Amino acid sequence: MLRNMPTAELMARADAVRRARHGNKTYYVHSHNLNPTNRCVAKCKLCSFWRPESAEDAYVTTLEDARRNLEKAQNWDLTDLHIVGGMIPELDLEYYETLFSLARELLPGVLLQGMTAVEIHWIAGNAGLSVRETLERLMAVGFGSISGGGAEIFHPDIRDKIAGQKISAQQWLDVHKTAHELGLPTNATMLFGHIEKDEHIIDHLSWLRTLQDETGGFQAAIPLPFQANGEALGIQYGPSGDRQVRVAAITRLYLDNFPHVRMLVNYMDRKLLGVLTHSGVDDIGGTSLDERVAKAAGAPQSQKFFSADEMEEFLVNHGHTPVLTNSVYEDLESDAPSEPIECGGAPTERRPPASAWKPILGRVEAGQRLSAEDAVLLHDTVPFHELGRVADLRRKQVVPGKLATYVFDKNLNTTNICTTGCSFCAFYADPGSGRGYALTPEQVVEVVKKAAAAGATQILIQGGLNPDLKLDYYEACLSGIRDHVDIWIHSLSPTEIEFLAQEEGITIRECIQRLKAAGLQSLPGGGAEILVDDVRERISPKKTRSQAWLDVMETAHDLGLKTTATMVYGFGETTAQRIEHLMKVRDLQDRTGGFTAFIPWSFSPSHTDLECPRIQNGVDYLRIIAMARLVLDNVPHLQAGWVTEGPDVAQLALQFGADDYGGVLMTEEVVSATGLEHGVTKEKVVNLIREAGWIPAQRTTQYDLIKVHAEK
Numbered sequence: 110m111l112r113n114m115p116t117a118e119l120m121a122r123a124d125a126v127r128r129a130r131h132g133n134k135t136y137y138v139h140s141h142n143l144n145p146t147n148r149c150v151a152k153c154k155l156c157s158f159w160r161p162e163s164a165e166d167a168y169v170t171t172l173e174d175a176r177r178n179l180e181k182a183q184n185w186d187l188t189d190l191h192i193v194g195g196m197i198p199e200l201d202l203e204y205y206e207t208l209f210s211l212a213r214e215l216l217p218g219v220l221l222q223g224m225t226a227v228e229i230h231w232i233a234g235n236a237g238l239s240v241r242e243t244l245e246r247l248m249a250v251g252f253g254s255i256s257g258g259g260a261e262i263f264h265p266d267i268r269d270k271i272a273g274q275k276i277s278a279q280q281w282l283d284v285h286k287t288a289h290e291l292g293l294p295t296n297a298t299m300l301f302g303h304i305e306k307d308e309h310i311i312d313h314l315s316w317l318r319t320l321q322d323e324t325g326g327f328q329a330a331i332p333l334p335f336q337a338n339g340e341a342l343g344i345q346y347g348p349s350g351d352r353q354v355r356v357a358a359i360t361r362l363y364l365d366n367f368p369h370v371r372m373l374v375n376y377m378d379r380k381l382l383g384v385l386t387h388s389g390v391d392d393i394g395g396t397s398l399d400e401r402v403a404k405a406a407g408a409p410q411s412q413k414f415f416s417a418d419e420m421e422e423f424l425v426n427h428g429h430t431p432v433l434t435n436s437v438y439e440d441l442e443s444d445a446p447s448e449p450i451e452c453g454g455a456p457t458e459r460r461p462p463a464s465a466w467k468p469i470l471g472r473v474e475a476g477q478r479l480s481a482e483d484a485v486l487l488h489d490t491v492p493f494h495e496l497g498r499v500a501d502l503r504r505k506q507v508v509p510g511k512l513a514t515y516v517f518d519k520n521l522n523t524t525n526i527c528t529t530g531c532s533f534c535a536f537y538a539d540p541g542s543g544r545g546y547a548l549t550p551e552q553v554v555e556v557v558k559k560a561a562a563a564g565a566t567q568i569l570i571q572g573g574l575n576p577d578l579k580l581d582y583y584e585a586c587l588s589g590i591r592d593h594v595d596i597w598i599h600s601l602s603p604t605e606i607e608f609l610a611q612e613e614g615i616t617i618r619e620c621i622q623r624l625k626a627a628g629l630q631s632l633p634g635g636g637a638e639i640l641v642d643d644v645r646e647r648i649s650p651k652k653t654r655s656q657a658w659l660d661v662m663e664t665a666h667d668l669g670l671k672t673t674a675t676m677v678y679g680f681g682e683t684t685a686q687r688i689e690h691l692m693k694v695r696d697l698q699d700r701t702g703g704f705t706a707f708i709p710w711s712f713s714p715s716h717t718d719l720e721c722p723r724i725q726n727g728v729d730y731l732r733i734i735a736m737a738r739l740v741l742d743n744v745p746h747l748q749a750g751w752v753t754e755g756p757d758v759a760q761l762a763l764q765f766g767a768d769d770y771g772g773v774l775m776t777e778e779v780v781s782a783t784g785l786e787h788g789v790t791k792e793k794v795v796n797l798i799r800e801a802g803w804i805p806a807q808r809t810t811q812y813d814l815i816k817v818h819a820e821k
């Protein structure tokens with residue numbers, strides 16, 4: 110299963126087990142982290158946290174420091190205090206007894222969880238005591254639960270290579286067994302995504318399952334994605350989204366005797382975490398304030414939660430019933446948890462029976478075309494994994510073989526000055542605002558030359574509707590590129606072409622003919638947002654109407670220019686309006702066959718003037734990707750969108766019907782203006798495609814193959 114089962118199916122099975130155990134409940138804690146020292150005698154190869162004593166940033170927390178740290182946290186309404194750190198002789202059993210007493214005095218009622226089995230075994234040895242005696246002394250001063258750290262991977266072939274200084278697997282398990290016998294609950298981690306193989310993952314889980322059968326003392330299994338920062342173990346990339354989802358799902362399915370599966374937000378991006386909560390994970394860990402270990406390993410800090418309210422909002426957004434608890438899952442909630450809001454379709458318990466949608470999905474699986482009415486029903490009622498399973502099958506019919514493509518391109522915005530002022534746009538500057546810029550044709554050609562020299566095969570030029578930049582400006586840019594750079598010109602949206610034709614007082618056809626004569630070779634599908642005028646009137650009243658957008662594309666197709674089509678969703682449009690958008694693209698494609706690909710992405714409201722009723726999450730995105738594949742049965746390619754969804758969820762789209770990872774882009778300004786900071790390199794894209802089980806292939810804008818990356 111871990112090796113071969115399609116990801117969407119594995120997610121669905123693990124989600125079913127998770128729902129059988131916890132229904133819609135998803136747990137989280139409000140935790141503060143205290144890492145007493147980053148010096149450590151073990152110096153594990155996998156660890157980016159430890160520092161040599163001589164290092165400038167090496168530190169040891171004195172008990173006075175600890176008191177100040179704990180006093181600072183007294184009004185934070187914490188549920189957990191998490192104490193884990195390096196091992197040095199100075200921090201002995203007495204130190205931890207005093208520290209725990211301090212914590213019990215200053216943070217009464219807060220669960221004191223911490224210390225790994227490795228630390229406990231080491232401190233016991235230094236004190237000349239047994240593990241049992243050491244645990245009894247720590248429990249006497251308030252120790253409430255052992256964190257699951259230090260487990261890494263149990264198999265000696267791997268453990269010796271990544272953490273040879275640490276205690277053996279059996280010693281780690283013995284510490285937890287002793288704790289369980291003393292009534293001390295514990296968690297268990299598994300560090301994956303480094304040098305281990307699938308069989309080492311299952312071997313690790315088997316050890317845990319066996320001990321759990323014996324003691325029942327484990328609370329949660331915590332698969333920990335390895336944070337690769339190029340140093341530790343010399344590994345460049347940690348486990349990708351697809352790998353994280355697969356390992357989390359198999360952990361849920363295989364550890365049938367563990368109550369909880371927890372994944373920690375401070376090790377991944379939030380969109381991926383959201384998808385994981387629908388793939389077997391019932392616990393998203395905690396706020397981990399002041400957490401240093403993952404931070405030192407380069408984990409994305411921008412994704413962390415800084416308050417329990419933020420975590421509750423996140424879970425509600427994903428259709429869950431949030432349950433604030435602590436790491437031994439005590440019922441702490443005074444008031445009833447907030448009601449989940451619909452997460453891409455009706456919540457599980459309010460969905461019509463499968464009998465309502467199974468026949469429709471069966472017909473689609475058999476190759477029949479979806480009607481708008483059926484598409485709305487599927488979008489709103491079918492579990493997204495199931496949509497993904499069928500969309501993945503359809504993808505394999507439409508784009509047979511094992512290749513997943515990407516293009517090495519450059520995005521270039523000629524100007525941010527724009528007269529249209531769309532409420533969802535964080536990129537534009539009003540004319541005369543002093544914030545605007547406009548590149549000269551010479552500057553444009555120089556930027557494109559550099560991109561081509563770096564390996565880009567496609568240039569995507571777009572920008573604001575700037576009344577100072579007329580058609581001849583764009584003709585100068587395009588012809589300058591055509592005459593001086595060997596690169597494909599995939600540029601200008603229907604909105605820009607409509608604007609240039611109006612400014613010039615010519616027809617759309619004449620405008621496209623002049624741009625084509627200057628070097629334009631294809632059009633990106635920007636400016637489509639939702640092709641329904643009721644929505645456009647609300648979000649961009651001054652922008653191209655739906656039919657005008659389609660007419661520009663039809664004219665381009667008629668003039669022999671291929672184009673792509675896009676969709677931006679999450680403006681509060683209805684499902685019927687989303688499907689209407691897809692149907693309009695499909696209808697035009699039936700007539701012209703001019704669309705090479707479809708690219709959906711979610712609206713990011715930050716730094717824009719538009720409120721959105723609900724932030725679109727990773728589950729919503731995978732649902733839209735699958736729906737696009739099922740509805741657009743005549744558009745060959747479906748592109749994933751890492752810019753808005755992040756590299757990991759975009760990778761998962763390759764398991765939900767997408768066959769293309771899109772562009773490397775090199776730079777991107779429009780979405781980045783909303784604060785999203787994702788970035789990929791060509792090497793990372795190749796790695797992501799390969800980790801998703803596809804063969805990476807670089808393509809041209811027209812989807813001809815440039816290079817197939819040999820299997821590793």
Ligand code: SF4
Nearest residue numbers: 527529530531534573
């Ligand atoms: S989306 Fe485009 S047309 Fe609308 S304001 Fe932004 S740059 Fe201008």
